[in-house]
Structures are given as structure tokens and as C-alpha cells.
Amino acid sequence: xxxxxxxxxxxxxxxxxxxxxxxxxxxxxxxxxxxxxxxxxxxxxxxxxxxxxxxxxxxxxxxxxxxxxxxxxxxxxxxxxxxxxxxxxxxxxxxxxxxxxxxxxxxxxxxxxxxxxxxxxxxxxxxxxxxxxxxxxxxxxxxxxxxxxxxxxxxxxxxxxxxxx
Amino acid sequence: xxxxxxxxxxxxxxxxxxxxxxxxxxxxxxxxxxxxxxxxxxxxxxxxxxxxxxxxxxxxxxxxxxxxxxxxxxxxxxxxxx
Numbered sequence: 001x002x003x004x005x006x007x008x009x010x011x012x013x014x015x016x017x018x019x020x021x022x023x024x025x026x027x028x029x030x031x032x033x034x035x036x037x038x039x040x041x042x043x044x045x046x047x048x049x050x051x052x053x054x055x056x057x058x059x060x061x062x063x064x065x066x067x068x069x070x071x072x073x074x075x076x077x078x079x080x081x082x083x084x085x086x087x088x089x090x091x092x093x094x095x096x097x098x099x100x101x102x103x104x105x106x107x108x109x110x111x112x113x114x115x116x117x118x119x120x121x122x123x124x125x126x127x128x129x130x131x132x133x134x135x136x137x138x139x140x141x142x143x144x145x146x147x148x149x150x151x152x153x154x155x156x157x158x159x160x161x162x163x164x165x
Numbered sequence: 166x167x168x169x170x171x172x173x174x175x176x177x178x179x180x181x182x183x184x185x186x187x188x189x190x191x192x193x194x195x196x197x198x199x200x201x202x203x204x205x206x207x208x209x210x211x212x213x214x215x216x217x218x219x220x221x222x223x224x225x226x227x228x229x230x231x232x233x234x235x236x237x238x239x240x241x242x243x244x245x246x247x
Contacts, residue, residue, distance in 0.1 A: 108172065108188035108238035156190030156238015 087134045090126070094141065101141055101162045108156035109133040115158060117149060124149075124160070174221055183223060183244045190238035191215045199231055199242060206231075206242065 095102040107115065107128050115128040124139040144165040152159045172188035185206060189197065192212040200207040204226050210217040225246055232243035 106190045106238070108190040110237055112237075155192060156188070 086132060087136050089137050090128075090135045092137060092139055094139065099164055101143070101145060101164060103139060103141070103160040103162065105135075105137070105139075105158040105160070106156060107135055107153075107158055110135065110156065112153045115151075115153060117151070117160065119145065119149065119162075124162075126158075128158075174219065176221070176223065178225075181246055183225070183227060183246065185221060185223075185242040185244065187219060187221075187240045187242070188238060189217050189235075189240050192217065192238075194235040197233075197235060197240060199233055199240075201227060201231055201244065206244070208240070208242075210240075 091106040093104040095104070103124060105126060105128075110129040110133060114130050116126070118125040118127075122141045122144050124141055126135065126137050126139065128135045141162070145162040146165040147163045150161040172190075175186040177184040177186070187208060189208075189210050192210040192215055196212040197208065197210040200209075204223050206219075206221040206223055208217065208219040208221070223244070227244040228247040229245045234241040
């Protein structure tokens with residue numbers, strides 16, 4: 001069965017910043033997406049740095065990734081490092097597979113023992129990592145799930161299987 | 166643009182050597198090839214749908230064989246400065 005992508009989990013850019021520079025970047029990004037479609041590519045991303053004050057002491061990273069779904073609809077995700085902490089938003093994919101959901105989360109640099117997931121209704125809350133590499137994300141699954149999630153972690157990729165309620 | 170470039174590269178300058186840290190989640194160590202030429206580092210990792218091609222300008226010449234570690238999706242490369 002072909003995997004089907006769910007809707008986006010988060011709105012674009014929730015960093016709470018001034019958007020001027022970012023929007024310029026995103027303008028270019030839109031052109032890149034058009035080019036990507038023309039060239040038949042299925043995935044791309046754009047990252048950049050954001051400065052918060054003139055002294056440039058506080059910097060944040062932002063990123064946007066776009067993947068073309070099997071249905072021909074582009075899916076946009078944000079990822080990056082929030083400037084106020086060293087916690088990053090990981091890249092997440094949610095696949096809808098008939099009676100279950102598969103969630104794939106990219107957590108490079110994290111040890112398996114430092115991963116914790118929690119289910120609250122149809123939201124999956126992920127906290128992972130320690131020290132310099134910390135990730136956190138609340139993932140809206142879109143549908144209620146039941147039972148214990150099955151986890152598998154390898155090479156920085158966490159795979160979670162959940163049964164639909 | 167080719168494949169993933171979702172992740173950043175960190176280069177640490179440590180007096181007589183360089184430490185390069187690249188995030189390559191989802192590949193196995195056997196899938197990674199690292200090539201050093203003059204001042205540049207070329208990293209290719211091909212694992213099915215996950216394909217990484219990274220070309221990194223080191224800024225300084227390096228010598229010798231790179232020392233490579235891969236753990237939990239993070240590649241760490243140690244290079245001696247020439």
C-alpha cells in the first residue's frame with residue numbers, strides 16, 4: 001500500500017521574530033519550489049541565520065523543508081534551532097497506514113536512552129537529547145490513537161508505530 | 166541541489182587539526198564515503214531514498230587519512246592540518 005502523508009503539523013515559522021528578512025528569503029524559496037517541480041525533484045530545503053540585535057550576539061537558525069508527497073502536494077515543514085534555547089525542532093514525517101500511523105523523527109546525535117515520547121489525546125510529545133543536542137516537538141497526529149507506541153531507533157532516526165483508536 | 170542538505174556542518178579548528186561534524190541521519194556507516202582533496206572534503210552517503218552529497222571547503226590544507234566516527238546519525242571527521 002502506498003504511504004499517504006498527513007497534513008502539516010505546524011504553521012510555517014513560529015519563531016516569534018521580525019519577519020522582514022525571512023519573508024524575503026521565503027520569496028526566493030517559492031521560486032526554488034517552482035524550479036524544484038520543473039526539474040522533477042521531490043525534496044529541498046532552505047536554511048539561514050537570523051540575528052536578533054545589532055550586536056549580533058543572539059542568533060537563531062531557521063529552516064524550511066519541502067517534500068513532494070505521492071499525491072503531488074508539496075508538504076512544508078519548519079525545523080531549526082530556537083534562539084532562546086539550544087533546543088531544536090526535529091524533522092518529522094507522519095504516514096497514515098490504514099489502521100495505524102507511522103511517525104518518523106530525525107534526531108541526529110541523540111542516544112536512544114535520551115528519547116522520551118508521551119501521548120496526549122491525538123498529540124505526540126517528543127523530548128530528546130541532552131547537552132548541546134536537544135530536540136522537542138509536539139506532533140498533532142490528527143486522529144486518536146490507542147495502546148503503547150512501538151519505538152525503534154537507529155542511526156539517528158526514530159520510528160514510532162501507533163494503532164489508531 | 167542534490168538530496169538532503171537539511172543539516173548544517175560544524176567545523177572546529179583545534180590548533181593542529183580540524184574536527185568536522187556533519188549530521189547524516191538514516192544511513193549506515195558503510196554507506197558513507199569521505200574524500201579529502203587539498204582544502205576540500207567531499208562526503209557522499211547513499212542509503213536508498215536518503216542521499217547526502219556534501220562538499221565542504223575547509224579553508225586550510227589537510228594531510229593524512231581522515232579519522233572517521235559515525236554514531237546516532239552524526240559523522241565526525243578528524244583531519245590533521247598540513
